[in-house]
Amino acid sequence: MKDYKKYYKIPAPPEEVYGALTNPLAIHQWTGAPVEMSTEPGSEFSLWDDAIVGKNLAFEEGKKIVQKWYFGDQKEDSIVSLILHKDGNNTSLELRHTNIPDEAYDDISNGWDNHYMASLIDFY
Numbered sequence: 001m002k003d004y005k006k007y008y009k010i011p012a013p014p015e016e017v018y019g020a021l022t023n024p025l026a027i028h029q030w031t032g033a034p035v036e037m038s039t040e041p042g043s044e045f046s047l048w049d050d051a052i053v054g055k056n057l058a059f060e061e062g063k064k065i066v067q068k069w070y071f072g073d074q075k076e077d078s079i080v081s082l083i084l085h086k087d088g089n090n091t092s093l094e095l096r097h098t099n100i101p102d103e104a105y106d107d108i109s110n111g112w113d114n115h116y117m118a119s120l121i122d123f124y
Helices: 014-022 024-031 102-123
Strands: 002-010 044-047 052-060 064-069 078-087 090-100
Touching: 002 102, 014 024, 014 064, 014 078, 014 090, 014 102, 024 102, 052 078, 090 102
Parallel strands: none
Antiparallel strands: 002 090, 044 052, 052 064, 064 078, 078 090
16 A cells, blocks of 8 residues: 655635535536535535446535545555645645555556646646
8 A cells, every 4th residue: 555645836816716615516517527526514416427336525614624445455544635735816626635545656646646636737
């Protein structure tokens, strides 16, 4: 199991970025794919037409999102934390993704950089 941590600069304030990460209509706009999302802790979510699925664990409006991502019958939960920091008129988004299966690490880290965050940044 491996962990991934990285910071991304998003050209929008944290409140807007939070909305783009939690509102199903906004997520659909920047992903172009079907989405299921709720800000209710314990709710299931699905992004990119079920390419990413999991459970929402916690929310702090405008500041933090914590999710469990599913990777089959994994013993330890794979946890994603998106922490939003104000950086002038922008957002410094701190990504922490823990317990990524070794065999999925390269795909997941590349996916964060080249798809998930690239699409979000391009949205703005």
